[in-house]
Amino acid sequence: MNNIWPYDVPGIPDDIFIRGDVPMTKREIRCLAISAMRLRNSSIVWDIGAGTGSVSVEAAIIAKNGRVYAVEKDAQALALIQQNAERFELDNIEAVYGEAPDILEKLPDPDAVFIGGSGGCMGSIMNTCGQHLRSGGTLAINCISLENAALAIEAMRACGFIGTDIIQAAISRGSMAGCHTMLKALNPIFIISGRRGGEIEG
Secondary structure (H helix, E strand, C coil): CCCCCCCCCCCCCHHHCCCCCCCCCCHHHHHHHHHHHCCCCCCEEEEECCCCCHHHHHHHHHCCCCEEEEEECCHHHHHHHHHHHHHCCCCCEEEEECCCCHHHHHCCCCCEEEECCCCCCHHHHHHHHHHHCCCCCEEEEEECCHHHHHHHHHHHHHCCEEEEEEEEECCEEEEEECCEEEEEECCCEEEEEEEECCCCCC
C-alpha cells in the first residue's frame, strides 16, 4: 500500500502528481475514464498519449496483477511517467517511448485501452486498437474538441466497436473568493467508449 494514496479507488488529487509542463487528465475526468475502461485486477492496459501518467497510475492501482503500458512520444512526458510510477510505488507501469500506432504492434494485446492523445492519428490508432484489443475488451477516448469527438465516434463505428457510449462532462470546482465560494469551470470533455465484440476473456 502506498502512503500517498492508500486507496483502491480512483480520484487522486491533481496536485499529488509530479506534473511539469505536460498536459494531465484532471481528477474528475480520470474517474469517468477509468470507469469506462472496465478494469479488472489482471487487466493489460494501453494508455496512449499518456502525458504525466496520471491515468496510468490510476489504472495500475486497480490492475494490481496486470500491467499498464504508458505510450508517449515526448521525452519530457516519458520521464514524468517514470517519476510518477516511482512516487506511487507502482512496478506494473512500463513507460514506452514511441509514436502510436506503430509502437503498439510491439506491445502485448490489451484488455483495455485509453487514448488521451492521438497526435492527429485517431483513425489509424483506433484501427490498430481494434485489431489487438482482446475479445470483450474496452476502449475509452478523451476528446476536447467537437471535431475530434466526431472523428472518434466515426472511427469507433468503422472499427466495429459495439455499445458506443458518449459522455460530455462539464466539471466545476469550488474556489474561495474572500469569504465566499465560487465555481470555476474546467474545459468540457467528451469521453467516448466502446467494446470489442465477443465474450469477455479471462
